[in-house]
Amino acid sequence: TQASILVARAVFPETLDFLRRHFEVENNQADAIWSPAELRQKLQGKAGVLTTGSERIDAALLDACPQLKICANMAVGFNNFDVAAMTARGVLGTNTPDVLTETTADFGFALLMATARRMTESEHFLRAGQWNKWAIDMFAGADVHGSTLGILGMGRIGQGIARRGAHGFGMNVIYHNRSRLSPELEAECKARYVSKDELLQTADHLVLVLPYAAESHHAIGAAELAQMKPTATLVNIARGGIVDDAALAQALRDKRIAAAGLDVFEGEPKVHPDLLALSNVVLTPHIASATIPTRRKMAQLAADNLVGFLAQGQPVTPLNPEVLKKKS
Numbered sequence: 001t002q003a004s005i006l007v008a009r010a011v012f013p014e015t016l017d018f019l020r021r022h023f024e025v026e027n028n029q030a031d032a033i034w035s036p037a038e039l040r041q042k043l044q045g046k047a048g049v050l051t052t053g054s055e056r057i058d059a060a061l062l063d064a065c066p067q068l069k070i071c072a073n074m075a076v077g078f079n080n081f082d083v084a085a086m087t088a089r090g091v092l093g094t095n096t097p098d099v100l101t102e103t104t105a106d107f108g109f110a111l112l113m114a115t116a117r118r119m120t121e122s123e124h125f126l127r128a129g130q131w132n133k134w135a136i137d138m139f140a141g142a143d144v145h146g147s148t149l150g151i152l153g154m155g156r157i158g159q160g161i162a163r164r165g166a167h168g169f170g171m172n173v174i175y176h177n178r179s180r181l182s183p184e185l186e187a188e189c190k191a192r193y194v195s196k197d198e199l200l201q202t203a204d205h206l207v208l209v210l211p212y213a214a215e216s217h218h219a220i221g222a223a224e225l226a227q228m229k230p231t232a233t234l235v236n237i238a239r240g241g242i243v244d245d246a247a248l249a250q251a252l253r254d255k256r257i258a259a260a261g262l263d264v265f266e267g268e269p270k271v272h273p274d275l276l277a278l279s280n281v282v283l284t285p286h287i288a289s290a291t292i293p294t295r296r297k298m299a300q301l302a303a304d305n306l307v308g309f310l311a312q313g314q315p316v317t318p319l320n321p322e323v324l325k326k327k328s
């Protein structure tokens with residue numbers, strides 16, 4: 001008999017068609033938001049689940065769903081998974097790296113440019129009918145070309161942003177990461193490794209691309225913001241919680257830094273009300289990987305992980321491959 005799986009959110013019809021060739025599939029094409037109790041109930045008897053960042057997979061859920069063998073996240077980030085709890089119970093987790101790298105790097109750069117050049121603030125002004133004369137410093141922003149681009153977290157997406165900055169905009173690229181890139185990659189990205197303090201103090205534009213973990217919680221808080229240049233731009237396309245949003249709102253209000261561009265928020269989809277009230281911040285609803293071709297690739301990779309693992313014992317992009325070794 002075919003294994004049963006759950007697709008927790010609405011996906012492309014082609015993804016469901018593909019999965020139905022291998023599994024009995026329960027879906028959520030109405031895209032209802034399930035409570036943890038509803039998710040637990042839907043997962044009864046399921047061997048696999050296709051999740052998005054909105055579904056939390058933790059020890060309590062796993063204990064209530066003993067038949068679950070794989071959680072395939074349609075995201076590169078997986079802070080919605082308690083990976084240690086999954087590994088302890090022999091449950092595999094997978095994510096969708098690589099397929100979204102360039103799309104997400106494009107968006108990081110777009111948010112940097114929109115923020116530095118005050119694009120949304122000036123659009124609001126225009127739409128509100130306030131544009132009635134020219135002024136010499138009207139919406140004067142910060143230059144991007146030739147400035148110093150700081151990148152915190154130098155994974156694949158960080159490298160994509162570095163390449164765009166160095167090769168496209170002649171930026172001086174510096175980065176900080178847990179580990180240094182190889183000399184070859186540093187040369188390709190034209191990026192120089194610096195300490196976190198130097199990164200904060202010298203970046204004209206600082207882009208955050210590090211994965212969320214307990215160690216990266218509030219990696220940018222009041223103390224870090226205080227080290228940045230008053231003219232600096234901060235861009236977060238990583239995860240909410242990496243930035244202390246209340247401290248950031250305070251720094252933006254006090255003009256401790258010039259502006260911020262944020263695609264992710266602590267407690268999203270809620271957004272800190274102090275951020276909503278500020279004009280020197282560009283806010284987008286977690287859409288950095290959102291192009292149709294990339295979302296298709298992400299959904300297909302998540303589906304390939306379910307089929308690869310449940311039908312052939314071989315997932316494509318496992319997060320905790322030690323689960324595979326334990327079984328054999």
Ligand code: GLV
Pocket residue numbers: 053074075076077078100289
């Ligand atoms: C999106 O945030 C992702 O992790 O893919």
Ligand code: GLV
Pocket residue numbers: 076097098101154155156157158209211
């Ligand atoms: C994270 O894994 C990245 O691709 O930057």
